[in-house]
Amino acid sequence: MRLPRNHPIPWTLVCFLTPVILWLFLLIVLPHIDLLLMSLRREDATGATSWSIANYLLFFKEPIYWLTFVRTAIYSIIVTFLTFVIALPVAFYITKVAAFRFQGFLTMLLLLPFWVSELVRVYGWMILLRESGIVNHFLLRFGILERPVEMLYNDATMVMGLVYTSMLFMVIPLISVLENLDDSLIEAAYDLGGTMWSIVFRIIIPHAVPGIVAGSIVVFMLTLGNYLTPNLLGGKNSLWFTEQIYNQFIASFNWNQGSAFGFLLLVLSSLVVWAGLKLSGQKLSRVMK
Amino acid sequence: MQIDLSARDATKKFGEFTAVDRVSFDVRQGEFFSILGPSGCGKTTLLRMIAGFIEPTHGTIHIRGNDMAGISPNRRPVNLIFQQLALFPMMSVEQNIAFGLQRRREQKVDIRKKVEAILERVDLPGFGRKKIDQLSGGQKQRVAIARCLVLNPTVLLLDEPLGALDLKLREQMKVELKKLQHQVGTTFIYITHDQSEALVMSDHVAVMNMGKFEQIDTPQNLYNKPSTPFVARFVGENNAWSGTVLKESDAFVEVKTDEGLVFKTKAKERFSLGQRVDLFLRPEAMLIQPDISLGGLNRFRVVVNSILFDGANSQLLASPLNSRREIIIALPQNRQYDYIEVGDTVDIGWDTNSGICFQHHETAS
Numbered sequence: 001m002r003l004p005r006n007h008p009i010p011w012t013l014v015c016f017l018t019p020v021i022l023w024l025f026l027l028i029v030l031p032h033i034d035l036l037l038m039s040l041r042r043e044d045a046t047g048a049t050s051w052s053i054a055n056y057l058l059f060f061k062e063p064i065y066w067l068t069f070v071r072t073a074i075y076s077i078i079v080t081f082l083t084f085v086i087a088l089p090v091a092f093y094i095t096k097v098a099a100f101r102f103q104g105f106l107t108m109l110l111l112l113p114f115w116v117s118e119l120v121r122v123y124g125w126m127i128l129l130r131e132s133g134i135v136n137h138f139l140l141r142f143g144i145l146e147r148p149v150e151m152l153y154n155d156a157t158m159v160m161g162l163v164y165t166s167m168l169f170m171v172i173p174l175i176s177v178l179e180n181l182d183d184s185l186i187e188a189a190y191d192l193g194g195t196m197w198s199i200v201f202r203i204i205i206p207h208a209v210p211g212i213v214a215g216s217i218v219v220f221m222l223t224l225g226n227y228l229t230p231n232l233l234g235g236k237n238s239l240w241f242t243e244q245i246y247n248q249f250i251a252s253f254n255w256n257q258g259s260a261f262g263f264l265l266l267v268l269s270s271l272v273v274w275a276g277l278k279l280s281g282q283k284l285s286r287v288m289k
Numbered sequence: 290m291q292i293d294l295s296a297r298d299a300t301k302k303f304g305e306f307t308a309v310d311r312v313s314f315d316v317r318q319g320e321f322f323s324i325l326g327p328s329g330c331g332k333t334t335l336l337r338m339i340a341g342f343i344e345p346t347h348g349t350i351h352i353r354g355n356d357m358a359g360i361s362p363n364r365r366p367v368n369l370i371f372q373q374l375a376l377f378p379m380m381s382v383e384q385n386i387a388f389g390l391q392r393r394r395e396q397k398v399d400i401r402k403k404v405e406a407i408l409e410r411v412d413l414p415g416f417g418r419k420k421i422d423q424l425s426g427g428q429k430q431r432v433a434i435a436r437c438l439v440l441n442p443t444v445l446l447l448d449e450p451l452g453a454l455d456l457k458l459r460e461q462m463k464v465e466l467k468k469l470q471h472q473v474g475t476t477f478i479y480i481t482h483d484q485s486e487a488l489v490m491s492d493h494v495a496v497m498n499m500g501k502f503e504q505i506d507t508p509q510n511l512y513n514k515p516s517t518p519f520v521a522r523f524v525g526e527n528n529a530w531s532g533t534v535l536k537e538s539d540a541f542v543e544v545k546t547d548e549g550l551v552f553k554t555k556a557k558e559r560f561s562l563g564q565r566v567d568l569f570l571r572p573e574a575m576l577i578q579p580d581i582s583l584g585g586l587n588r589f590r591v592v593v594n595s596i597l598f599d600g601a602n603s604q605l606l607a608s609p610l611n612s613r614r615e616i617i618i619a620l621p622q623n624r625q626y627d628y629i630e631v632g633d634t635v636d637i638g639w640d641t642n643s644g645i646c647f648q649h650h651e652t653a654s
């Protein structure tokens with residue numbers, strides 16, 4: 001068989017790819033190039049700009065900045081881990097325990113909170129947890145507390161809010177991997193003398209690794225880049241790195257510094273994800289299938 | 290002889306539907322016991338009750354005299370080889386086999402030794418490091434068996450383990466499995482819907498139909514002395530005639546088939562005159578062109594419809610004269626009958642001892 005010399009232009013492919021490439025280019029690549037250029041410039045007292053890496057150096061020189069980043073990263077890892085610990089039994093229940101006809105319904109229930117905006121969800125938590133809120137009201141009513149306590153504006157509440165916001169992004173990939181887990185593998189392990197723990201750690205988790213990694217990357221990145229929840233639930237002295245970026249852009253009006261922080265967030269979080277993939281021995285392309 | 294497993298009236302109901310219906314049997318130590326039945330008759334359900342995945346609705350299961358009620362699968366001295374094998378794909382062959390030993394917290398060195406020994410036993414030495422998806426169907430089979438045998442179970446349960454293999458491999462594994470069982474001496478309970486598997490391998494076979502055991506017997510007896518029409522139909526090939534009883538003497542009955550043939554045959558039970566009966570006759574019980582001098586034969590003539598050549602299993606499909614029903618007649622390949630051609634009329638004779646007669650059942654056609 002001989003191929004024609006002039007390949008016809010694959011129009012369908014072009015039609016399909018053009019918006020994707022445009023979108024990637026206009027909304028992701030271009031702003032980031034601009035961000036990078038901006039982060040490498042510095043304004044001196046006279047208002048003249050020049051090339052400099054001082055913006056980046058500042059991050060490492062000022063403990064407040066890199067400590068905020070470390071804090072944010074550690075909390076994001078904690079949130080990711082807690083989300084996983086809660087999501088695994090939920091996903092297991094939905095795929096393996098619940099009757100088939102309830103599975104769709106249960107997944108729907110998980111989706112429901114995402115029909116309202118994050119802001120409304122966070123305010124929901126605030127209504128529940130504030131000093132004059134519903135939880136305090138009932139605790140007082142039943143005599144468990146003598147005086148109302150402030151449950152908002154601390155790290156625990158912030159972590160809880162972030163876990164709640166992230167649940168879906170962990171449960172969905174876990175459901176999709178657990179659906180492929182043959183029930184007979186679990187039964188075989190049980191038959192061979194396995195206990196609940198050994199089945200979870202030797203069979204279920206190893207099988208679910210691709211889903212766990214995919215879910216963890218999404219949850220970690222979303223948490224790290226979250227602004228609303230840490231800001232509203234976390235209170236004054238629990239700074240999130242996104243707030244630092246916000247402060248540079250809006251409060252200090254130092255766009256160059258803000259860009260440098262933005263870029264650092266991108267690079268450092270990618271490093272954390274890379275390290276996570278290395279540790280779990282996974283490849284990104286395989287996980288994202 | 291010690292009884293390894295004994296079931297009494299084991300019953301499982303799913304709602305109104307009875308999947309296993311008052312099944313009782315004993316399996317002796319070291320025995321190869323098969324449960325043979327058509328798809329959906331409740332074999333897997335029964336096996337899962339023995340393994341502990343399902344609790345019987347009523348009835349009891351004892352293993353070596355211990356009541357198994359309320360004991361979870363991970364604490365029963367039985368292991369199950371699943372219909373789909375259920376090897377752990379995330380582990381190597383070695384880790385698969387070691388899984389059960391590790392759960393028993395055995396020493397690392399012991400585990401290594403046992404794994405090596407059992408791999409040797411199932412003819413897979415040096416396969417320990419392989420991944421499950423690097424194995425062929427027959428090798429997976431053997432790993433699944435090794436994974437259970439290494440735990441030294443009192444009873445090994447096998448749920449149609451050869452079902453997924455191709456015919457050639459199945460024949461080979463059949464022989465190997467029987468040999469293996471003989472060597473290790475473990476009691477096997479083997480489920481299958483393939484009667485040849487059951488007959489070749491087993492010491493005893495239980496034939497199961499719609500949740501009930503129809504007959505528990507040796508393979509020879511199942512074939513030669515089926516005790517129900519279902520067994521007669523299901524085990525081996527059989528020709529069935531419906532008819533009425535013409536005459537009855539103490540050991541024999543004379544039956545007139547619906548086509549008008551009259552046969553004399555042994556009676557298993559007592560019949561009354563005019564009663565509807567089913568007569569079963571094995572293809573190989575029929576002699577082609579028997580000698581005139583041979584006495585004690587039922588004789589009739591058939592027209593050959595087709596000749597199915599299949600080596601030692603060759604058969605004639607033929608219809609009795611003036612009838613459209615087709616019967617199967619074994620065609621021995623000793624060159625004696627090479628002259629027979631389609632359309633020929635041949636004499637058939639069969640010994641009055643080789644037929645078997647049952648009361649007619651509505652379900653039987």
Ligand SMILES: Nc1ncnc2c1ncn2[C@@H]1O[C@H](COP(=O)(O)OP(=O)(O)OP(=O)(O)O)[C@@H](O)[C@H]1O
Nearest residue numbers: 303306308326327328329330331332333334335482
């Ligand atoms: N969990 C269940 N709920 C309701 N009915 C069931 C359940 N499990 C099995 N059954 C029914 O019980 C009957 C016996 O099933 P079982 O799996 O024991 O058959 P089997 O003899 O193993 O068949 P096969 O040879 O096809 O594997 C079937 O009719 C099946 O539909």
Ligand SMILES: [Mg+2]
Nearest residue numbers: 332333372448
């Ligand atoms: Mg079955």
